[in-house]
Amino acid sequence: MTELELLPATGTETVVVPAVATRRRSRHRIISHFLRQPIALAAVGFLILLATVAVFAPVVAPYNPNHSDLLAIYQPPGNGHLLGTDEIGRDVFSRLIFGARTSLLAALEALGVSISIGLLLGLAAGYYGRRLDTTLSRITDALMSVPPLILALAMVAVLGPGLPKAMFAVGIVSIPRVFRVVRAAAIDVRHRTFVEASVALGCRNSRVLFRHILPNSLSPLLVVISVSMGTFVVAEAGLSYLGLGVQPPTASWGGMLAEASHRLDLQYLIYPPGIALALTVAAFTVVGDTLRRAIGARPGATRA
Amino acid sequence: MPSTVARVSPSPLTRAQSDALLSVEDLCVAFPMQRDWINVVEDVSFHVNRGETLGLVGESGSGKTVTSMAVMGLVPAVGGRITGGRVRFDGRDTTNLDERAWLGIRGRRIAMIFQQPTRSLDPAFTVGDQIAETVRAHLKLSRREAWDRAVSFLDRVRIPIAAKRAHDYPHTFSGGMCQRVMIAMALACEPELLVADEPTTALDVTVQSKVIELLQELRREMNLTIVYISHDLGVVAEICDRVAVMYGGQVVEVAPIHDIFERPRHPYTQGLLDSIPKPGGGKRLLAIPGQVPAPTQLPSGCRFHPRCTFVDSGVCPTTQPAMVDFGTSHRARCLRAEELDLPGIRR
């Protein structure tokens, strides 16, 4: 889906890392890069809207998403139901809104897992180097040879059912991607003069790590975060579709698609969750692409 | 830039031009630069008779390659546009010919070889395949016949063990060998006109002379007409019958090879002659001071005047010179051409 996925499994990566001194200037450049592209602005706007809707779901949704009106099942759009009703009479629009909440929360959980562990491992591998680096790199490369969803499902089989555990698995499976980017950034920064100076001055390793290396890995990390969020949202939908994610009656876009698959002749049930998914993924991808271009376009940036 | 343009009456050359195999008349070619279309080649005129070899000489940036693109009908392919004048091949106007009509001419009756032979061959296909492909496209031969023809031409350009080498890829050939392959590929359909864009510039000196020897031989055998592009008058002397010197997008002198060397009429030509390195070293190289102007920054009046040793500050910066005739076959674009007595090649 993105450039980061296109790199061959060699454990190396080209990463652009800004110098510490230009951090504030670089933030302005990123923002101005976004302002110049209308599609990027639209994507950011959409994501903000999505997040707001998810947070204020109970306020925004016209109906209770779990309230089923058995007298009004399979109603097409109209008549007080903006997008119609599903197989047990629940309002599709409200379920769509609450589904946004499910998707974003699930994606955030997976993100948290992959970032926290991936960041730690990547920093360690990049900074301490040598055997630790080789070992970790080989392991993550190996894990990338397994189809991601299959590995995640394997973990689900072992850990047990439920959305939190499933998203934990998805997060773990995504660690290699984070690991690579952070490691490359750490390696690049490690060799810079100011770091060597700090070490020579007697700064402790952890201080160097947190004060210098970590901030410099943030920009490429942002790109990975943005793209991964899109992947996680789809992963949650897929898992919920299969019945391995969210448990009914909780609303989820994937679950709604699963229900829609029982009546494929009723197209109005298929479109809303799919379009919502597609727009969300597209928005995250666009933001990721724009971020990557914004970082790469900066002068004075160095390449690993 | 208002300036006076000296004009001379139409020359008797026009009659000869109509018998020529290739005739370029007042050609202007423009490229998009700085949000506008700027002429990189302006009022270029020359002709090449059948069996003749015309040298097109000038420093890089003089417009030689663009002119060759116009001859091949490839100006749109490189992003340019013909904005004036005309190109005639065998009497036929090819200036605005559509692609379908070009299919019978390009590669079949006019062929081209390029400056960087190793980069001008497709690395993904064997040498024999690339020659056979051209032959099949133009001569309607079967695969077997085309391949045999490819091998025979590889042999003719003196590639050793041609039958085996035809199965090899371009990256296994040296620069000189690649150029031979290109020559074979260009000549396999027995064209009438060969456009050679600096074919020996990127090669070692020893290899250079071998390639030129080969060209001379093939020219004799196949009665080729050649437009030989180069920046090196020394190389041109070996192979060309007539020479057209270009500067800043214009032709500044056209003459038979002997006249160019013994009795040039344009100071730029003299400068080029002076900068030919003499065997045995000796005096330092006399390069012409300054640089070829960019098409967007052309000097006023004569384009060469800022670098000219014979500049007349009264006339040259303000007047654009037109071509002046000297006899039936010698023309020069210089306001002072008649009064200057240039020494020619110094021995």
Add this chain to the structure above:
Amino acid sequence: MLKSLGRRLLWIVPIILIVTFFVFALLDLAPGDAARTVAGTDADAATVAAIRHKLNLDEPLFPRYVEWISGAAHGDLGTSLVTNQSVAKMVFDAVPATVSLTVVALVFACVFAVIFGAGPVIWRWPWLDRISTAVCSLSIALPSFWIALLLTSWFAVNRQWLPALGYVPLTENPWEWLRHLILPAAALGLATAGELARQLRGSLDDVFEQDYALALRAKGLPHRRIVLKHGLKNAAVPVVTVLGVRIAQLLAGTVIIEQIFLIDGLGRLTVTAVLGRDIPVVLGVVLVATVIVLIANLIVDASYGYFNPRLRHS
């Protein structure tokens, strides 16, 4: 060239070991009693004990793993907790369907890539360029299982042009085999198709900036032949690289697609095994899926020599 292929071949075994050990170890690392997790929270003590016995959970991790992997090396992947069949048989029976689906999806992706990646280069109409870019971006963003549902709804339910479900083996009836695979393969391959098309377009642009592109024009060859014969072969390497990277994702996609279309392949088997917490089958699937990905990547690497002759004897 051979050296790098050989090296890749050697890495297959360690990678399989790492991956399978990782999943194996999870059983032990996961909180709680592994046997109870597998049996389910509402299982009685007898079931839990039976599972503990079947999975050898009394033994420590390492010997248990060694026993499993040495069995696997001999083709024995244990028996299913649910059906008591040989896991190896279950898994290998599922492979043809998945491989068929993946291959047809790849073919679809390549055809799509040529149409939308090379098409704008062959026919240089400005509107075609813009449409192709839009189509590619769209196909990359759309989730595959949604496309599957849409396609089924349009072509199999509302119009009975293609079958909605099932798989017919190639050996039984080639035409039906293809007919049943069209919709799932299209859904599965669409995202890859968009990626390949984008990469192809970019690579072709690079190719046309090379010296030999102009030389080919000067030879008088028709533009379409230049793009399709010379352009594609020279542009292939980066495109095939993208393909190699996406193989793992394609196989992952089969999980949901096979479920939607009720194709009895590895994907469907994974879901069934996970739902039934059939650990031996899950392990077997992970092993075989990884092997397939590694072999596919090997083939991709080997193909570089064909597309770029300069790599053949380095």
